[in-house]
């Protein structure tokens with residue numbers, strides 16, 4: 168929200184001033200900056216919300232990056248509350264039993280301290296219920312994203328970046344399930360009526376990496392004006408947890424969180440991307456080299472070149488950032504996109 172409402176860039180320096188470098192995650196720096204500056208976009212929508220509410224405990228999982236650990240550590244100190252964490256393997260090619268076992272154990276080990284902090288006993292039936300709802304949400308979210316394989320696609324990556332909200336913050340509730348049932352039926356109607364998200368869709372593009380939140384609308388309009396639909400992304404797919412199984416909660420959670428794209432080695436990522444390219448009938452790939460997130464930037468070690476060689480599909484690397492708009496040149500972005508679209512036109 169800080170990024171999409173374009174206030175992040177001004178808040179980042181406040182976090183830099185207390186020791187968080189401009190090079191680290193700009194979700195972290197803009198959020199901590201907002202806290203220090205006592206602003207939040209939430210108070211515009213909800214009068215009662217003035218700041219981050221005081222937590223009783225903070226829990227992180229390093230599967231996506233170490234930045235989340237540092238981020239939670241800041242608030243643990245600020246609010247003097249306990250900090251618990253799960254430390255996961257990174258750069259995994261094939262997921263093996265040892266990965267799952269160790270992470271499942273770490274998740275289970277949270278029960279004891281959480282019981283003490285909350286004063287409540289662990290309720291396995293409740294966990295199973297939440298996990299079953301989480302899987303339903305994940306399955307529906309996957310079906311929503313998969314509708315973009317239709318030509319023309321009924322939604323874009325930019326729509327997906329907004330629509331993924333319930334899968335991120337309401338996963339495990341009936342509301343999220345209801346939301347995606349409704350959305351899916353609307354998208355199916357659009358497919359039936361051949362209503363594309365981009366009028367006269369001509370090019371289909373895959374977006375790898377983080378969105379540039381402060382430019383969602385501008386980028387959505389730019390691509391649409393070139394008759395290009397960004398049909399799919401690794402980012403929106405990050406909230407698909409197909410492995411959840413309420414009958415084996417700890418192992419299945421460990422597996423689901425380890426199977427995520429961001430946790431995997433380049434070899435596994437490339438295999439996945441090739442499947443996506445085929446499924447979504449993509450004409451080209453854009454890699455976002457996000458200045459403050461090396462964890463979700465995949466273009467720095469030769470992946471675009473390797474995939475181009477194998478798939479013969481053109482690709483483009485764009486420089487920018489998820490939240491820090493100082494790292495983006497709008498003119499350069501537009502020029503690069505136009506040249507890329509010309510290239511796609513040439514290869515049609």
Ligand code: SF4
Nearest residue numbers: 192231232234460462
């Ligand atoms: S994966 Fe990237 S954007 Fe997400 S929290 Fe980690 S550093 Fe930030």
